[in-house]
Amino acid sequence: MDLKGKNCLVTGGSRGIGKSIALTLAKLGANVAITYARSVDAANEVVKEIEALGVNSVSFQADAVQFERAEEVINEIVGAWGSLDVLVNNAGITKDNLILRMDEQAWDDVITTNLKSIFNYSKAATKPMMRARGGSVINISSVVGISGNAGQSNYSASKAGIIGFTKSYAKELASRNIRANVVAPGYILTEMTGSLNEKVLEAIKQETPLGRAGEPEEISNVVAFLASGLSSYITGEVIRVDGGMAM
């Protein structure tokens, strides 16, 4: 796999899966910009790690729910680097609760952060990708967007919405040589899953045929494949990376 000279943006690249994706793309030769919401120091650290690999990097404090900020970020990248070739929509949050106990705020926050953000950044990336006569958009969903999960109705709805959005986007932009695909992770070890208690974690492992949690790198390797020319005939696809959990 080779991404030399490609200009990439990873939303939510300061921590967890997004950080791993940013570093993997950079190791393959890409210039990588990241966005984040709050973690200034962590984001600066990721930029330093990427630059140490001999490629360009920049970070933007940009709440993914802000429509106009998405266009600003992408315009800055294109202004500085000349193009945007790969967009990875990774930023996401959970606010879990049973439907009976879930308040309106928890619903709205998760839907706007996880789903509206994908519209914001994909839309802003479309014109530059059309000008460049191609691009690859990779959206991070979740297995629960396929299977549903008690206590995660807001999160599951946002992640299922990502799949519908991506397939529509892929159909609209295929004639422009812009591909769009979904990666649906299972249970991956990050801060997001760090707060789950031992009992829940054990149950998740029991439900996973490969019998273990995944590492962020196991997601970023698939994202790198979808970003690269090796996946040139794949669009509108959903790839589960879940140890077989949703099989």
Ligand code: NDP
């Ligand atoms: P983390 O909580 O470890 O990291 C989340 C990242 O998203 C951080 O960089 C965070 O920035 C950023 N972020 C959160 N909210 C916003 C926002 N409003 N605007 C911009 N950036 C934001 O999560 P993971 O790495 O575990 O998850 C990454 C993606 O993978 C998410 O979409 C998640 O739903 C998905 N996923 C994760 C699974 C898992 O098991 N971990 C399973 C399935 C899917 P900051 O540091 O500033 O807060």
